[in-house]
Amino acid sequence: MMEILRGSPALSAFRINKLLARFQAANLQVHNIYAEYVHFADLNAPLNDSEQAQLTRLLQYGPALNSHTPAGKLLLVTPRPGTISPWSSKATDIAHNCGLQQVDRLERGVAYYIEASTLTAEQWRQVAAELHDRMMETVFSSLTDAEKLFIHHQPAPVSSVDLLGEGRQALIDANLRLGLALAEDEIDYLQEAFTKLGRNPNDIELYMFAQAKISNCTCSPRRPGELRALPPQDF
Structure with missing residues (x-):
């Protein structure tokens, strides 16, 4: 089972303004951006109230997040499925050292909420391309899509490029x-x-x-x- 825990804001006002300027330069009519860290916990058993509070404390860092519902279209940037980020390895080890053995793995993404004029599908692809490194990251359209990060596949056979x-x-x-x-x-x-x-x-x-x-x-x-x-x- 996967649990979703919201984190702190991921971008400063300076970085948001830089992104907005890049979108405007590319003729992408993006009006506002909000970004926050989102944590995903892959659990092998439910947490009790005490364990839940402990996990929540572990994942509290950075500026405090005011309770609100973000506006705009969600673009969730995470590591590519099938990979484990350095953050994930360290955070999972810390959770285990704190006795949270129900946590098989922790992973983190950045949820971008984009407020924009009507954009075509191609323009949304351009927006997504500005937000992630396609070699190491992927973009999902919903938070629950992050469950794909925890699917265990059999290693694919090596394939040749002709x-x-x-x-x-x-x-x-x-x-x-x-x-x-x-x-x-x-x-x-x-x-x-x-x-x-x-x-x-x-x-x-x-x-x-x-x-x-x-x-x-x-x-x-x-x-x-x-x-x-x-x-x-x-x-």
Whole structure:
């Protein structure tokens, strides 16, 4: 069973204004944004009143949240299903150390409530794209959709991307299907590298390459084009 616990506001007024400016620059008529943390507890048994109060205290941090019902369309940003965020690992350990063994896992998302003029489906996709990193996060339209975070799947078999048979288009299709967010020059690099190796890449190798790109972009001043310097074994 999953329990939902509201948290503190997730964005400062400064960050909200920056987002509004970006939406206006993209001709997306968004008038107001409110965002708050939402916590999801995957429970193997119900909590009693004392345990419920303890869990609530554990998840109280940041500015106090005034009781209110947010207005606007909900876009819930969470880690991608099938992944466990660092926040989840740490929070779950803390809950267990506090004796809350009924908690199988805690996870956190950000609930964005968007007030906007009438937007098309494509414009809403553009709004969602501004709010999350599609390589590591996903967007749901309701809080209960977060139950998908706790579904246990059997690991899928490794699949091959038929670069040698279908050419560059196979990488383009895999980029969209897997949500890798690869740039054109990175697709070119992968095509050249695996063509030289004389074999097709698999989905795990493509995921690892995309993740290495994110790590390089966030941890060093390396320019995207410099990824070409990575030898094939690095992914």
